[in-house]
Amino acid sequence: MAHTESNQSLNADYRLFDPVERTGTAFYLVVATLLAVAGWGFYAWTRQLEEGLCVTGLNRPVYWGFYITNFVFFIGISHAGTLISAILRLCHAEWRRSITRAAEVITVLVLFFGVGNIIMDLGRTDRLLNVVLHGQFRSPLLWDVTSVSIYLTASSIYLYLPLIPDIAMLRDRGMKFKWLYRMLALGWSGTESQHRILNRAISIMAIAVIPIAISVHTVVSWVFAMTVQPMWHSTIFGPYFVAGAIFSGIAALIIAMALIRKAYHLEAYLKPIHFNHLGTLLFVMTLLWFYFTFAEHLTSYYGAEPAHMAVFWMKVSGKFAWAFWTMVVTCFVIPFVILCNRWTRTVSGTVIASVSITIGMWLERFTIVVPTLANPRLPYEKGIYHPTWVEVSITAGCVAAFILLYILFTKLFPIVSIWEVQEGRERALADAEERIRVYLPSEDVRLQETTP
């Protein structure tokens, strides 16, 4: 009886291959749209390569704008995945099983756009290799290059390892691109020893990836904090950025999950409880984010150094007040209200909060990057910064290309880890029971107590 039920559900799990195997017209429509946007962004970039950065709205002193904002934002989003899934894995949070992959894919794909934005920000893209050939390790930018490349490698491996059993399944199901699957499956046959090695590798990677992830965003924050510029030169930037990264990462994950759930009808796998749990996490991060933001701005305000105050007032009541206060509302007020109680922490509730946070976190990056630059210490002309169509197009193109790659991923690989779900079904229940039993006072004690 139990066996058949398990088999049935196993068969039901094969539904997860549907997106890979079947493709509807809606998919092509979406892909065409995304391609168009990404293509337009690419065109904008070619314009920029041709003419130089004069096609952007950047200027002196606002040397950095959308691209650096995007860079920080995308790298932040990348924390969605690896970090969360790694933490959840290490914590044996069993509800993770159906969401880890969706998260990990975000990490790997979005990193390309983080790095890509840095490359697009360069005046001399053709001399990119100088960073490798003549790198100077005193520069935080090089720390960034290093940690992002390590992070990219680690998170790719971390994405790939749990994919192997699923790829093997795809291979065995005789799909198109069989050569690809065969190559990637590395001869996985699902033996016990293979499983043991895999699980071990995954847990090593899960441990390894956490400090790397933290380092990545710390280093990103140091790009700013290592300068002496007002409101960049801050000691809490490291943790502040990491917290913000996890914050935006979870939000991105929730949005991605909701879309997958809707598009591929995975309500059975991505249940409200997942959203509820993530929502709780998000709530914690909301508070943490608020704490950091508050601390950061309060110390600046209280210290009242003129150079800092110029930036502070520009954010709070000046030219960037719209961005700042929108950020406060979208990053704190809206998510706080939605996430603070169980009744609104529904699927749609968390999605609304997440969208709000995603917008807010982009604005947060923006209000960190631009107002400081717009307020040089010496009394120059105050900077103005109005992004041009090129920057907007490239940003939109990046987002579109990211979504496109994400969709293509779901077309090549199952977005919910099938074997992990199955494993959960087959072993984890027992494992969990066993584990919980370990947590509890031992039977002997209980027996002793109850038996006189």
Add this chain to the structure above:
Amino acid sequence: MQANKFRIIGLVLVAGLLAFTWLRIGLSKSTEIRQPIRFNHKKHVQGGLECSGCHQTVKDQATAGRPETSLCMTCHEASVTKNPEENLIREYAQRHEEIPWQRVIKLPDHVFFSHRRHVSTEKLDCTSCHEAIGQSSEPPSRPIKFSMDSCLACHQKMKASVDCVACHK
């Protein structure tokens, strides 16, 4: 089967892209140099002429300088050789024109190089850098290139400055 097709298409695309880039770079700079007169360095050197006889500013200017037509005419006023090329000099002189010598060695715009410094104060022989030109009987048809490495090697050997801005302007 299908898989192979994809791989081939991919390879062709990459190859095409590379070829395109290479062509663009190659075509954008026409490298051929045609001098107005087939000047024979070797013959002049063998005739006992110093380099600075024609490259007159080599000792006191940054650039070595190319001879003005009038300078050529001090010797070539009358026929010295049977070479028909020689007549060209007099033709230029008659038209009061400078001979449009083409540049053979062109340092990049961001490099500062002074002949005076190397020749006058550091007493370097011309051949230390321009080894072959004095022995050539034909003007070079391609630009002669110097690499930063060769500059640096010598600078290090001679304990000259290797500060970037000493040469990069």
Add this chain to the structure above:
Amino acid sequence: MPKWGMVIDLDKCTGCQACVVACKTENNIPFSTPEQAEMGRTISWIEIIPIMEGEYPRPKLRYLPRPCLQCDHPPCIKVCPVYATYRNPEGLVGQVYSRCIGCRYCTAACPYTAKYFNWSAPTWAKEFEPCLNPDVSKRPKGVVEKCTFCHHRLQKAKEKVKAEGRELKDEDYVPACVQTCPAGAMYFGDLDNPNSKVTQQTKSPRAFRLLEELGTEPKVIYLTEGEWHGAYRK
């Protein structure tokens, strides 16, 4: 090894901007277009910063000429990922255009906003091209540039004194801005030489450095404006 430094006497400076134009002519600095200028993209290695204090009828308008301050601890060089900007043994902060990748990290890190970026390829009217200084490169688009203390003049001066077989003197090497200053408000020389005019000037009680508190140790030293005390000279 000399340590080149500049002293600018704000009491003498009239804010006339002769230094600004002298610098532009000497260093092949392209002029902007009105549209680009409106966006804040003019390049001006030395720039007059107006400082307005007070209100009508007693406003005080000061002018502060700001070249690259050639800091002894330059915040810009630390952040450059490719060694395109560095401090050389003579204390000059060099900028190697052929190395720069245009990330603009140094421009963002410089507290004096003294670095400039080539947003587009510099263009001169064809007719203006003959007056470009062959001693200074034309910067390509996409790289950062800044005041070099007319470093090419130092190269030429060194060459000259070597040819003349003597030691380099202060007056052999003077940047274009100092050379032209009508009010004689700028001094230039070796800060390591205790007898040089600049070293003497830095001992003035009026001497200060810009944003001294940041510890960048600029080698451009300013002298504050003096007050008129109405002393009566017999």
Add this chain to the structure above:
Amino acid sequence: MQRRNFIKLVGGTTAGLALTSCATRQTLPVKDPLSEWRAGAEQWIPSTCLQCPGGCGIQARIVDGNVIKLEGNPLHPINNGRLCQVGQAGLQVLYHPDRLRGPMIQTGKKGSGQWQRLSWTEAIKTVGGRLREMRSRNASHSMMLWDGYGSGLMSALFQRFAEVYGSPNYCSYASGDGMAPAYYAEQGLANPVGYDLENANYILSFGCDLLGQWRSPVWAQRVYGYLRQERPGPKAKLVQVEPRLSLTASRADEWIPVHPGAQGALALAIAYVLIREDLYAADYVSQHTFGFDDWTDAAGRRHMGFKSLILKEYRPDDVAGITGVPVDTIIRIAKEFAQHRPALAIGGPGATMFSNGTYTAMAIHALNALVGGIGAPGGYFSQREFPFKPFSPANRDAIAQKGCSMPRLGDDESHPLISQGRPDLSEALLTETPYPAEVLFLYYANPLFSTLQPEKLTKAFEKIPLVVSFSPFMDESAQHADIILPDHTYLERWQDVPAAPTSGAIVLGMAQPVIKPLYDTLHTGDALMLIGREIGGSVKEAFPWQDFKSLLVESVQGVFEAKRGSVFTESFEAENVRQLAKRGWWIPTHSSFDDFWNDLLKKGGWWEPQDSFDEWGKTFQTPSGKFEFYSQLLAAKLAGLTPTVGAGAPGRRIDAMKPLPAEMGGGADSDKMVLPHYEAPKSSVAKDGSTFYLNVFRPEVLVGGGAAIPPWLQEIIGPHVFMKWDSWVEINPATAQKLEINDGDWIWVESSKGRFRVRAKPYPGTMPNVINVPYGLGHTMPGEWANQRGVNPLLIMEGKSDPISGMAAPGLTPVRIYKA
């Protein structure tokens, strides 16, 4: 044989790069501008800057035949190796893409822009032919020469041309500071005076943009730096009195905002304090001035003296209301001025560009007499003439004599102090009084941009059959010319450059070509001589010189023969010369004229330092031989008398004075008319609460104001308000707030004559009832940079003039401002 040639060649000097080689060598290598070849030969050629009248010495750095950089000539006594922003930007004048490539003729009607190139031979033939034809019908007087340069041999050449051709209509528009009427009325001087700023302890400047564009900015700035930190002893104080916080005001020790046109009243109130509190130099006043106390003339008539007038009318309490300067400030400034002698009061266009300009200038200058500064160290000295060899006398034929005896165009009886330089000719040209002009030559002049009523003058131009411009650029006036004979730019031509008077020394800079002319242009001196030869007859004979250069050489011979001064030398040598000259000695330094000439070109010029102060006969060329508070010269002029003044006649008095014409205030108050006094400046529309006075100033970077503004300068035009490339209007911040005008808002400035749109810049250096707009932008000429950039405020200003001197008085135009 060949070998020997070679050796000669190798060993022979390659140092054929004498300083003048570039200029004298006939064939320069033909250069393809696109080739990147730079042979690299470098040379420095001295010359003189002609970007403004300052006359700074320059040296041009030439590399491979291109001018790479301009720097100050260290030997030049004016600038001592320094050079200002405008001088530095001279390269962009030489290489300006908008330069005219050769002579042009307008084929359509004036201003239609239908130009056709023609050869110089044709051009000279056309112009000369027309002039010859005019002479043949006795119409030579209707030719007019409009000289905007107004000094040196070019000016002399123009005058000679007018003289031998037969026209009284040579007019020079040399830029002045508006003080000339005072120097004439009070000191009897036709030439401007020099200022001993170096020795002054207190400088009270009334609207004189000392550091910006007064005479020689570089010299003034050098002196400023010297006074600030170099001169031993205490610092001098500089006080700037004007409505706007100009560059000079911002660098002064004190800025005193004063209502436009009221500077004269302030000067008189200061005089009041000096007199009332006995702070003036009583000895000096009694010995060297006339008309301080009341006096009786030969006819027994009692005349009011300066003292009575001042004490009667200019109590600081009364003046405070007129000027807007608080009483205690007036008294404090007056006391400081008197107690920190040597003290100097300097006037400038900021004070004199109003309809009361002459009296304002007289009032300011009177202060110098009160503190005994005129003809004393730390004060003023009179300027000497250059010892040029005079031109050989020209033989004027009957036509020329007749033509010259005709009345001058636009000579207006109502302006008593009118001299060569006449103000507004638009009216005369338009109404053709007393006769129409047939030919007009414009040299260094762009009146269609720089006069107050350009539209009037444009109409007048249409009436003139032949307008010839010598401008190297297609400026507004050239656009309305019929023929353009483009001059070289200053870096391509020979010229003598008598420096604007500064500290009393006379300085003759030599401008020599540092580069072969880039285009098919011609030295205007040469062009003029060619035209003269084309006319033929006695006109032809009057120009015996081969070209302007030979004229220059001949004239400079006079300098050599005068046995005065010296060619520029190192400073210690210069001091030596100065000391010797003081003792009346002169040591010849050159064996022959050739030697002198070559040295002159090598060093950049010649000068003669000021040697003494108290030559009263030279200083005061008035009828009384003294400084005249009561200007007998003006009195005579007003009374329609021929004044007995000039070099041979100092000390003579005008004894009989006719009563003044009634319209000039004749009658009881006539004494006041010749004494420094304050008259309210005229304005056609009464200013009410909602209107502002439009104050126009020239930004420092546009000193000299040539037609082609180098883009380098346009880019840095208004650093104090962060303006680039464009005009702006300065508004008092409180006023702006009241009108809800923000930084950078577009606003309209509207007068009774029109309006323009500019960006608003709240600027604390603005008086609440005044707005400031820069002058110099707003050209309407072809080209990438100048055309339609900014606005020309003169277009909406009222065309008033000073009735005494006839100088244009743009000073007081009420305007409204509102958001665009």
